[in-house]
Amino acid sequence: MSDHRVHEIVAGFMPLLDSAILVAAKEKGFAEAEGIDLRLVRESSWASIRDRMAVGHFQVAHQLAPMPIAANLGLTPLAIKTIAPIALGLGGNTIIVSNALWAQMADSGASADLDPSAAGRALQRVVAQGTPTLRFGVVHPFSGHNYELRYWLAASGIDPDRDVEIVILPPPLMADALAAGTLDGYCVGEPWGTAATVAGTGRVATVKAAIWRSSPEKVLGVAAAWAEREPDALAALLRALSRAAQWCGEEANHRELAEILAGQSYIARPTDWLLHGLSGALDVGGGDIRRVQEFFEPFAKAATFPWKSHALWFYSQMVRWGQVAHTPENAAIARETYRPDIYRSALNGLGVALPSANAKVEGALLTSTPVGSAGASLTLGPDGFFDSALFDPDQLDAYIKAQRR
Numbered sequence: 001m002s003d004h005r006v007h008e009i010v011a012g013f014m015p016l017l018d019s020a021i022l023v024a025a026k027e028k029g030f031a032e033a034e035g036i037d038l039r040l041v042r043e044s045s046w047a048s049i050r051d052r053m054a055v056g057h058f059q060v061a062h063q064l065a066p067m068p069i070a071a072n073l074g075l076t077p078l079a080i081k082t083i084a085p086i087a088l089g090l091g092g093n094t095i096i097v098s099n100a101l102w103a104q105m106a107d108s109g110a111s112a113d114l115d116p117s118a119a120g121r122a123l124q125r126v127v128a129q130g131t132p133t134l135r136f137g138v139v140h141p142f143s144g145h146n147y148e149l150r151y152w153l154a155a156s157g158i159d160p161d162r163d164v165e166i167v168i169l170p171p172p173l174m175a176d177a178l179a180a181g182t183l184d185g186y187c188v189g190e191p192w193g194t195a196a197t198v199a200g201t202g203r204v205a206t207v208k209a210a211i212w213r214s215s216p217e218k219v220l221g222v223a224a225a226w227a228e229r230e231p232d233a234l235a236a237l238l239r240a241l242s243r244a245a246q247w248c249g250e251e252a253n254h255r256e257l258a259e260i261l262a263g264q265s266y267i268a269r270p271t272d273w274l275l276h277g278l279s280g281a282l283d284v285g286g287g288d289i290r291r292v293q294e295f296f297e298p299f300a301k302a303a304t305f306p307w308k309s310h311a312l313w314f315y316s317q318m319v320r321w322g323q324v325a326h327t328p329e330n331a332a333i334a335r336e337t338y339r340p341d342i343y344r345s346a347l348n349g350l351g352v353a354l355p356s357a358n359a360k361v362e363g364a365l366l367t368s369t370p371v372g373s374a375g376a377s378l379t380l381g382p383d384g385f386f387d388s389a390l391f392d393p394d395q396l397d398a399y400i401k402a403q404r405r
Contacts, residue, residue, distance in 0.1 A: 007233035008037045011220075012049045013062035015042055015267040016171060017190040017277045018092045018218045020257060021298055022062055025237075025244035027260050033243075034236040042265065045170040046140040053223060054078035059230075060237065062088065063221035066314040069337045070142035071221075073324055083227055084219035084311070085342040086238050089245070090303045092217050092277060092296040093145060093208035094193030095119075095152070097185040098178055101126070101134065102203040102285070114290060116206040116386040120156025123205070127163050135165045137174055137186035144208070144217050145187040147317040152211050155387045160321070178202050189217070190277030190296065191269055198273065203285035209295050212363070212385050216310040219338075227342070238346035242304060249299030254278040302355055306338040309359035309393040316396065320403045331396060362391040 009031075013019040022040060025031045031038035041058070043049050049061050050071070055078065068082035097105065110122035127134065138146040150160040160166060169177055169186070175195035177183040185205070196202030208215060220241065227234050247253055258274035261267050267274065276282050280295035297303045315334035319326040340358045347354060363385040385391075391399055 005232075006035055006037050007230065007236060008039070009060060009233060009237060010039045010041060010058050011060045011062065012041050012043050012052055012058040014046065014049065014171065015269075016062075016092075016192075016218075017261065017267075017274060017296060018089050018298075019062050019266065020248045020261060020278075021088050021241050021245045021304075022220075023261060023266055024248050024257060025240045028244065028247060030240040030243045030247070031237070034240045036233070036236055036240060038237075038240075040265075044172070046143070049221075050076055051078060053082065053221060054080050056223075058223075059226045060220055060222045063219055064140055064143040064145075065216045065219045065310065066142040066144065066147070066318070067140070068219065068221045069311055069314055069334045070318070070323075072333050072337050073318075073330055075142065075318075075324060081224035082221045082337070083224050083339050083342070084306050084337055085222060085227070085234065085339040085346070086220045086241055087216055087304050087306050087310075088218040088220060088241075089296060089298040090214050090216060090301065091207075091209040091294060092189050093148065093187055094190065094282070095149065095185065095187045095205045095207070096174070096178065096193045096196050096202040097205045098181075098183075098202055099200075099285075101184050102205065104131075105205065110205065112284070112288065112290070114204060114206050114210055114284065114292065116152055116210045117156075119205045120152055120158070123153075124157045127158055133163075133165050134184040135167060135182070137167055137169045137177060137183045137188075139171050139174075139188060140168060141323070142318070144215070144314070145189075147314065147321075148208055148211050148215070149187040150321060151317070152206070152386070155389075175199060175201065191267065191273040194273045194276050194283055195269070197283045197285045200286070204282060204290075207282070207292055207295060209292055210386060214294065214297070214301055216307070216314075219306060234342065235346035238343060239350065242347055242350065242352055245299040245304050249297070249303075251279075302353070304343075305355055306340050306343055307355075307359055308335050308338050308340065309362050309391065311335055311338040312359070312393045312396055313362055313391050316391070316400050316403070319400050326397075326400055359393045361393075363389055 105122040108122040108125040
């Protein structure tokens with residue numbers, strides 16, 4: 001600890017598997033060891049997280065990775081300047097479809113192995129048959145869910161704005177909406193995909209980890225004004241979260257972590273639901289268990305590093321889907337929202353592998369990129385997009401221009 005003062009920090013979170021790092025930081029004593037009195041407040045929607053951050057109820061929050069960018073671009077109500085000095089893991093989402101839609105997709109060539117290309121082609125054939133417009137749910141307009149669903153649809157020949165309808169719904173309501181027939185499918189973080197498959201009302205069509213391997217999902221959103229006032233508190237929190245992420249990433253701890261997350265204060269759903277996502281052994285429907293490599297990664301492969309290339313890819317999707325105009329100023333705002341400098345400063349000396357770069361080519365099929373400090377080493381990749389595309393943050397203008405609507 002850098003000082004002896006107890007830092008009181010209130011953090012909002014959503015009942016999702018990827019709240020694990022925050023929950024473990026509190027429940028396993030990592031926050032306390034850094035002199036932090038960490039209070040976690042469960043919320044029911046991302047809009048509530050956004051609004052309570054804006055009015056000062058939370059200093060930090062479990063946030064969708066594009067949310068701080070949207071706030072800084074002035075795209076959200078009551079927006080306050082927000083930074084993302086640490087990520088909260090990679091992957092963790094599923095795309096669920098109703099049993100009826102899956103039957104149509106299976107007849108059109110979808111496979112049970114969760115291949116996004118086969119599933120996308122099959123869905124395109126279903127859409128082309130002129131059936132009633134399909135309705136898909138995502139959790140927020142500025143979410144990885146929205147962008148990965150749209151990316152998958154567009155790359156599969158489906159126009160997300162014309163061929164289907166996309167609506168917003170909080171994660172815990174997704175499975176119920178599918179069961180009620182008000183949604184034909186949805187993209188959501190665990191365990192709310194498992195909620196549909198164990199109920200027998202839905203099927204996993206594909207997963208985030210297959211659409212974009214090692215892709216970003218949640219970050220710690222931090223009120224910038226608070227971060228400037230309390231740099232020691234923020235650094236202490238980042239150290240606690242890094243240690244918590246490492247603990248969460250160890251397979252031997254998954255049962256205990258699932259039991260903690262299943263508690264009434266957190267996700268309040270069966271332990272086995274959480275174990276599916278933690279282990280990557282997903283119940284994809286009908287009791288069919290499929291193992292997904294690196295389905296949710298809380299620590300390895302620089303899973304907590306706030307890459308500026310991640311921020312810029314999300315920005316490129318905001319531009320692509322008409323949420324913001326592309327200007328040099330807006331691109332700079334997006335780039336500066338993610339703060340690897342703060343991450344490095346807080347974690348330097350802990351023996352944690354620290355990438356030497358702030359950005360990388362996303363989608364590059366790297367086999368190994370060893371970097372780090374203090375004897376630590378780090379291997380990145382592969383992290384390919386399913387359509388073999390690359391995103392070079394140094395070629396942002398060309399990437400945006402080349403994207404198909």
